[in-house]
Each structure stands twice: as structure tokens, then as C-alpha cells.
Amino acid sequence: MVSFIVAWSLVIVSLCYTFFVAKLVPKGIKRLILIIPVFLIFFIVPLLISSFHLIGITAFFIPWLANFKLFLFALGRGPLSSNPKPLSLPVFLAVSCLPIKIQLNPKPPTSHSHVGSRESPLSYIIKATVLVLNFKVYDYCSKMPEKALLTLYAIHMYFTLDLILAASASVVRATSDLELEPQFNKPYLATSLQDFWGRRWNLMATGILRPTVYEPTLQLFSFLGKNWSRVPAVFGTFVVSGIMHELIFYYMGGLRPDWKVMWFFLINGFCTTVEIVIKNSVDGKWRFPTAIGRILTFGFVIVTSLWLFFPVFKRCNVFERALDEYVAIGAAVAEIRKKTHF
Structure with a gap:
């Protein structure tokens, strides 16, 4: 402290x-x-x-x-x-x-709101329950396949961030005229990579990358036309995001980067730009059915995450160190209660 x-x-x-x-x-x-x-x-x-x-x-x-x-x-x-x-x-x-x-102009949420829409209290109760069960499953992590363990890491990270930020947003909203920026908007409902990365996942990062990287790059390549200038702008945004994620993991683990996280963002950035090119080519005349789009999008993100992104958590001993701190905090609280009682 x-x-x-x-x-x-x-x-x-x-x-x-x-x-x-x-x-x-x-x-x-x-x-x-x-x-x-x-x-x-x-x-x-x-x-x-x-x-x-x-x-x-x-x-x-x-x-x-x-x-x-x-x-x-x-x-x-x-x-x-x-x-x-x-x-x-x-x-x-x-x-x-x-x-x-x-x-600036606070508006109550409506049933038609999209980005940053608030979930029901039941949804957060379910997430909290799953997170608690996740901790119990960690007792058997030595017997689990590596991919299963990495999947637990993914669930842990998503639910922890979502619950912490939802609680923080409630406090900020109740005590001031400010609003906490949304972090997620039901990413499991994304129908495309563009939808997932641009409107549903890590919206705080998206909100700050858009004016600092995406929009300047869009203007720089404006000679390509409105639609095609988005391709280098989107890919450049993924490159910067990859660099910043590598930096964050360096802070957390103190290890020299192996650049797998960077490759994760390069691959997702390349595939997102390809998706944009295809959409520009067909001009909205054809698209996957919603259910198929969701399965393909979520499946692609999960596969590339387990392959390139989440192994860095294991490499840095992220969750082992997190559990050690939880134990240390619990012991400190127990010691304080013991001294207070006597």
C-alpha cells in the first residue's frame, strides 16, 4: 500500500x-x-x-x-x-x-440503447456465482489440460473486470454527475469481428484509441476514399493496442516480451480489415445469419486467444500471484479481527 x-x-x-x-x-x-x-x-x-x-x-x-x-x-x-x-x-x-x-446530457437507458447498456442485477449475480465456482476449480488446476486452464483464466478476467467496473459505476453514478465508462457490452453477442472489437469489447480502450489513432489515420489515408481509408486506420489501431498490451504485461510480469500478444492483435487486426474489405465489396447485399455470425466471431476470438493471448497469463504466473495476494489479504483481515476481538 x-x-x-x-x-x-x-x-x-x-x-x-x-x-x-x-x-x-x-x-x-x-x-x-x-x-x-x-x-x-x-x-x-x-x-x-x-x-x-x-x-x-x-x-x-x-x-x-x-x-x-x-x-x-x-x-x-x-x-x-x-x-x-x-x-x-x-x-x-x-x-x-x-x-x-x-x-453532458444524461439520458435514462432505454430498451433500444446499444453501447454500454446496463445488464440486469440477476446477470451480475450469475457472474459472481460463476466466479466463486471458478476459484474452487483452481484447486484441481494441476490435473486440468492446458487449454481448459486458459479458458478458466479467460472467464476469470472477464467476470472480474465486469463485476468490479459495474460496482464502481454504481458508486460513481450515485455520488456525482459523472459516469464510469463501460468496459464491455455483451461481447458474446457480437456478430462480426468489427462488432466485437469496435462496439462490445474493452470499450474504454476503444474510446481512447479512436481519437488518438483511428481518426488521424483515417484522415491521413482519406485519398483512398471513405470506405477504403478505414482499412489502414483499423489495422493501425490494432497495432497500437498490441504494443500497449505488451507493455502492460511487461509491468505485470517483468519478463521480456515473446510478442505472442502482439501477434494476437496483428492477426485479429488483419482479419478485421479483411472483413471490412469484404463488406465494402458486397456493399451490404449479403451477410451471415446472426446466429452463424455470432458462432464464427466468438469461436475465432476464443481460438486465437487460447493460442496467443492467454498463454502470457500462465507465463507471468498471473493467477497464481493473484491467489497468493487473496490469501495474504484474508490472513491480514483475520489477524486484524483477532487483535480487535481481544
């Missing part, structure tokens, strides 16, 4: 510096140059933390989300600049380093 507090204190001080620089320097290259030291600090911050869980959270929020948001902010774009009124310092800090967005 001490290392975590030191690291995040450094983050807050750096963001305060950025906030006041923006008050004195207009958007543009000069502001960007003055913020460069903050970018460098944010890439170092996860290395200061010792807790495995806190490294993972910090690595996603700070080197990736916060750095990309500040890059856009330096140029007068992105979530830190889109509000019509200047942000107060507390809101600037929250939106910069957390997956929080400002609700």
Missing part, C-alpha cells in the same frame, strides 16, 4: 502540474512539449508498485488511458477538452486518471 500511495501521489502531482500548465499555455505544440515529462513519469509509475493487482490496474489507467487523454488534451481534444465549461481540478484529476466520462 505504501508503494501504491507513493506512485499515485506522483500521478496526482503530475496532473496538477498539467492542469496549471493548461491555464497558462494555449493548446498546441508548446503545451504538448511542457507535458512530455508527465508522459515519461506515467510510463515509470507502475514500476514503483509492488502489489500485483494494483500494478495491473495502474498500468491500464495511467500509461495507457491517462497518457492518451493528456496527449489529446495538449492539442485541445478528447474527454478533458470536450466539456463546454473548464473542468475544476478535482474533476480534471478524476477524468484524467480513471475510466470516467462526463455526462
Whole structure:
């Protein structure tokens, strides 16, 4: 906790510096140059933390989300600049380093809402139950086939993130006018790779990659036309996402990358661009039935994930270290209760 507090204190001080620089320097290259030291600090911050869980959270929020948001902010774009009124310092800090967005015109969810739609409480109860059962199954992991164990890792990661972010979103929504950005939108219902990666999976990353990578690349290749310029834009976005994921796993495991995660994103990026090319060619005249599209999409993502993405979890001993921390936290809580009781 001490290392975590030191690291995040450094983050807050750096963001305060950025906030006041923006008050004195207009958007543009000069502001960007003055913020460069903050970018460098944010890439170092996860290395200061010792807790495995806190490294993972910090690595996603700070080197990736916060750095990309500040890059856009330096140029007068992105979530830190889109509000019509200047942000107060507390809101600037929250939106910069957390997956929080400002609700300019809050609207109640409807039955027709798509991205970020909220699931029913029963859905979260089922996910929590499955997650608890997942922990019980880990007792037999030494007897399980490798692919079965990697599948458990996938379920663990998805349900854990979904439950934590859903709980956090409820707290943020109840205590402020801010809204936590959605992380998932029922990815198992995706009917294509484009639908899966662009509208359903890791929406926080998608939301920040779109203005920083996708849209600039789209403009750069605009000479190809509206439809075909999307091909390099989509593939370039997957390349940047792959690099950032490799960096996060380096923070978490401290191991030299074997680039399997990068290959996972390159293959999915290539196949997504091929899908876009085919859609442009047929011009919407033909598509797979919904059920078949879902089976093919989910099957492709699962197969490539088990082949290239999830082995890095095993290589870094991710879940063994996670379970060790759960045990340590439980022992600490039990010790505190014992001392309090006596």
C-alpha cells in the first residue's frame, strides 16, 4: 500500500502540474512539449508498485488511458477538452486518471440503447456465482489440460473486470454527475469481428484509441476514399493496442516480451480489415445469419486467444500471484479481527 500511495501521489502531482500548465499555455505544440515529462513519469509509475493487482490496474489507467487523454488534451481534444465549461481540478484529476466520462446530457437507458447498456442485477449475480465456482476449480488446476486452464483464466478476467467496473459505476453514478465508462457490452453477442472489437469489447480502450489513432489515420489515408481509408486506420489501431498490451504485461510480469500478444492483435487486426474489405465489396447485399455470425466471431476470438493471448497469463504466473495476494489479504483481515476481538 505504501508503494501504491507513493506512485499515485506522483500521478496526482503530475496532473496538477498539467492542469496549471493548461491555464497558462494555449493548446498546441508548446503545451504538448511542457507535458512530455508527465508522459515519461506515467510510463515509470507502475514500476514503483509492488502489489500485483494494483500494478495491473495502474498500468491500464495511467500509461495507457491517462497518457492518451493528456496527449489529446495538449492539442485541445478528447474527454478533458470536450466539456463546454473548464473542468475544476478535482474533476480534471478524476477524468484524467480513471475510466470516467462526463455526462453532458444524461439520458435514462432505454430498451433500444446499444453501447454500454446496463445488464440486469440477476446477470451480475450469475457472474459472481460463476466466479466463486471458478476459484474452487483452481484447486484441481494441476490435473486440468492446458487449454481448459486458459479458458478458466479467460472467464476469470472477464467476470472480474465486469463485476468490479459495474460496482464502481454504481458508486460513481450515485455520488456525482459523472459516469464510469463501460468496459464491455455483451461481447458474446457480437456478430462480426468489427462488432466485437469496435462496439462490445474493452470499450474504454476503444474510446481512447479512436481519437488518438483511428481518426488521424483515417484522415491521413482519406485519398483512398471513405470506405477504403478505414482499412489502414483499423489495422493501425490494432497495432497500437498490441504494443500497449505488451507493455502492460511487461509491468505485470517483468519478463521480456515473446510478442505472442502482439501477434494476437496483428492477426485479429488483419482479419478485421479483411472483413471490412469484404463488406465494402458486397456493399451490404449479403451477410451471415446472426446466429452463424455470432458462432464464427466468438469461436475465432476464443481460438486465437487460447493460442496467443492467454498463454502470457500462465507465463507471468498471473493467477497464481493473484491467489497468493487473496490469501495474504484474508490472513491480514483475520489477524486484524483477532487483535480487535481481544
